Amino acid sequence: MMGSQSEINIGVIGHVDHGKTSLTKMLTGKWTDTHSEELKRGISIRLGYADIVFNKCPNCGIEGYINNDKCPNCSSKAEPYKRVSFVDSPGHESLMATMLSGCAIINGAILVVAANETCPQPRTVEHLLAAKYSNIEKLIVVQNKIDLVTEEKAKENYEQIKIFLKEIGYENVPIIPVSANHGINKDVLIYAITNYFESPKYDLKKNLKMYVVRSFDVNRPGAEIEKLIGGVIGGTIVEGKLKIGDSIEIAPGMDNKYLTAKVLSLNTEFGKLEEAGPGGLIAIGTSLDPSISQNDKLKGQIVGHLNELPKPRSELNIELHTIDRLLIDDMKKPLIIKEPLIITLGTGTSLGTISSIKPNSNMIKFIMKNPAVVEDDQKISLSRRSSNGWRLYGYGFIRK
Numbered sequence: 001m002m003g004s005q006s007e008i009n010i011g012v013i014g015h016v017d018h019g020k021t022s023l024t025k026m027l028t029g030k031w032t033d034t035h036s037e038e039l040k041r042g043i044s045i046r047l048g049y050a051d052i053v054f055n056k057c058p059n060c061g062i063e064g065y066i067n068n069d070k071c072p073n074c075s076s077k078a079e080p081y082k083r084v085s086f087v088d089s090p091g092h093e094s095l096m097a098t099m100l101s102g103c104a105i106i107n108g109a110i111l112v113v114a115a116n117e118t119c120p121q122p123r124t125v126e127h128l129l130a131a132k133y134s135n136i137e138k139l140i141v142v143q144n145k146i147d148l149v150t151e152e153k154a155k156e157n158y159e160q161i162k163i164f165l166k167e168i169g170y171e172n173v174p175i176i177p178v179s180a181n182h183g184i185n186k187d188v189l190i191y192a193i194t195n196y197f198e199s200p201k202y203d204l205k206k207n208l209k210m211y212v213v214r215s216f217d218v219n220r221p222g223a224e225i226e227k228l229i230g231g232v233i234g235g236t237i238v239e240g241k242l243k244i245g246d247s248i249e250i251a252p253g254m255d256n257k258y259l260t261a262k263v264l265s266l267n268t269e270f271g272k273l274e275e276a277g278p279g280g281l282i283a284i285g286t287s288l289d290p291s292i293s294q295n296d297k298l299k300g301q302i303v304g305h306l307n308e309l310p311k312p313r314s315e316l317n318i319e320l321h322t323i324d325r326l327l328i329d330d331m332k333k334p335l336i337i338k339e340p341l342i343i344t345l346g347t348g349t350s351l352g353t354i355s356s357i358k359p360n361s362n363m364i365k366f367i368m369k370n371p372a373v374v375e376d377d378q379k380i381s382l383s384r385r386s387s388n389g390w391r392l393y394g395y396g397f398i399r400k
Contacts, residue, residue: 140174
């Protein structure tokens with residue numbers, strides 16, 4: 001872990017309204033639905049991050065795993081134990097693809113299942129399959145809303161969860177009954193999160209690679225020109241490291257030209273850094289014109305050191321794998337040439353069309369409307385148009 005950074009990113013996934021955002025609030029004290037439009041609609045639209053230091057009481061057992069400084073049992077001062085970033089993934093279908101191809105930003109997952117509904121609900125299936133195909137091996141299931149059901153109903157729901165997990169290929173997964181709104185079993189859940197998930201090991205010698213998930217103009221309207229602050233980029237470093245004073249490029253940039261900038265500051269929710277590596281959400285203060293970064297304009301781009309990123313490509317050879325359990329009737333028909341698909345690479349999406357299909361194989365040639373920085377063997381996800389909008393169709397690998 002470098003400086004004041006999270007050690008691990010944990011995705012919070014599950015069906016809409018099952019309590020993902022409430023659970024994140026219980027664990028971190030923060031609502032990740034911070035955009036007014038999201039609050040109005042009551043759903044998470046963009047990836048929301050919340051960072052927290054979990055503490056451990058030196059004298060108490062499981063009850064001593066807490067998210068504040070003072071142990072509620074013995075009043076001792078608790079010690080910092082693990083820094084965690086929660087990534088509150090969008091609950092509705094159109095943005096599921098971000099998780100599947102942006103799996104590099106998630107190291108483990110918490111699947112939230114409401115105890116007062118039968119399991120699985122449609123989005124529960126999609127999210128768990130996406131976790132499986134994102135190679136997320138470690139999973140904790142939170143059986144939420146236990147305050148709304150009888151003990152008998154909770155046990156019935158628990159058995160449904162176990163059968164469902166086994167079907168998808170997850171066995172021996174911790175299932176923790178919780179009421180996020182009442183803080184029931186918060187200590188047990190914090191114990192599980194801090195002990196069950198292992199912090200990943202990163203190679204800091206590799207070239208810098210950072211996925212941008214947000215970008216901002218932090219200046220107030222009417223600020224004086226000499227007091228303007230450069231554009232801010234928020235994202236997760238997945239390889240290498242970055243320090244203040246570095247020269248960076250942001251690709252694919254704008255108008256087919258990479259953007260270049262100087263790193264002026266590095267921040268996390270835990271404070272300022274001189275140097276940043278993988279883990280958690282990093283906000284980079286840059287020398288960019290703030291109008292370039294406003295309103296998430298740079299979301300989905302990749303940050304690297306100057307002259308180190310590969311050139312953008314718009315023509316891709318893709319080895320395609322469909323997720324059959326997700327395919328509704330009108331998605332089962334074969335793909336055709338010139339059919340539009342949405343490709344998700346890392347945290348960015350691009351519309352494109354199929355230019356050729358190799359007979360008797362799962363290889364397709366795909367032309368993107370906007371070029372993107374990609375690498376051979378990189379994992380991507382594809383969404384296909386169905387009668388009720390774009391739906392996750394499958395995943396693939398970019399081949400030479």
